[in-house]
Amino acid sequence: MPCSSRRLFGLLMGIAVALVLPDLPVQAEVKLDVVAKFENANLGLDVVTYVNPDITASSSRIALLGFRSTSARTSFVFGLNEWVSLFGLWTTAVKAQSDSWKVIGSLTEMGTADVSLLTVSAGPGVRFAVTSVKGASITYVLANADIARFEKALFQVKDFLSRR
Numbered sequence: 753m754p755c756s757s758r759r760l761f762g763l764l765m766g767i768a769v770a771l772v773l774p775d776l777p778v779q780a781e782v783k784l785d786v787v788a789k790f791e792n793a794n795l796g797l798d799v800v801t802y803v804n805p806d807i808t809a810s811s812s813r814i815a816l817l818g819f820r821s822t823s824a825r826t827s828f829v830f831g832l833n834e835w836v837s838l839f840g841l842w843t844t845a846v847k848a849q850s851d852s853w854k855v856i857g858s859l860t861e862m863g864t865a866d867v868s869l870l871t872v873s874a875g876p877g878v879r880f881a882v883t884s885v886k887g888a889s890i891t892y893v894l895a896n897a898d899i900a901r902f903e904k905a906l907f908q909v910k911d912f913l914s915r916r
Contacts, residue, residue, distance in 0.1 A: 787912075788905035790898055796820035797880065797892040799905040800827075801912045815909045817870070819882050819890040826888035828861055828870040832913040839906055841872040846899060848874035878902075 783803040790797040798818035805812060815835065816827045830838060837859055845856045853875035861868040866886050873879040878899065881891040894902055 787908050788901060790892070790894060790902065792893060792895065794822045795890065795892050797894065799902070799909060801909060813913050813915065815913060817880065817882070819880070819892055821890050824888045824890060826868060826882055826884045826890055828859070828868045828882050829864055830859070830861070831863075832910070834859060834862060835906075835910055835913055838870075838872075839910070842878070842903070842906060845872050845874040845878045846903075849877065849896075850875060853879060 783805075785801045787799040787801055789799075796819070798820070800816050800818055802814050802816065803812055804814075814829055814831055816829045818827045819825065841857045841859065848854060848856060853873050856872045856874055858869055858871040861870070866884055868882050868884045871881040871883075873881070876893075877896055878894045879891060880894065881889070883889045
């Protein structure tokens with residue numbers, strides 16, 4: 753096939769595909785991004801952002817703390833308003849570290865059927881305990897060596913949640 757014929761064929765195929773595509777159902781792509789992963793023995797804590805384009809712009813962006821153990825997985829989902837409360841608990845816990853554990857405060861998940869409770873404690877590190885109404889419960893202790901990286905991840909989440 754001569755070069756000009758190939759170009760014409762390609763152009764016609766492109767037009768044909770463009771005419772067929774509007775009739776095909778298009779499913780919006782969900783975007784999940786792991787901002788940071790933390791590991792401690794058989795436990796894991798992930799900081800994740802999530803975009804659902806099928807939801808209105810104001811609520812399409814959420815974030816979550818994902819907790820993993822060898823026997824269970826659970827998460828705590830939050831938006832920008834809850835981020836402010838989470839960051840407040842976080843900064844208080846970082847400043848209040850000591851040799852013994854002290855509960856700093858808790859947050860209740862909003863807008864989900866499987867509501868979780870997140871409790872933040874200060875001690876030799878920062879401890880996150882998440883409990884789901886369906887029974888899953890995982891506690892993760894963030895080591896002092898991971899504090900700066902976790903805080904950086906929280907600020908990345910804030911930037912993500914602030915975009916509309």
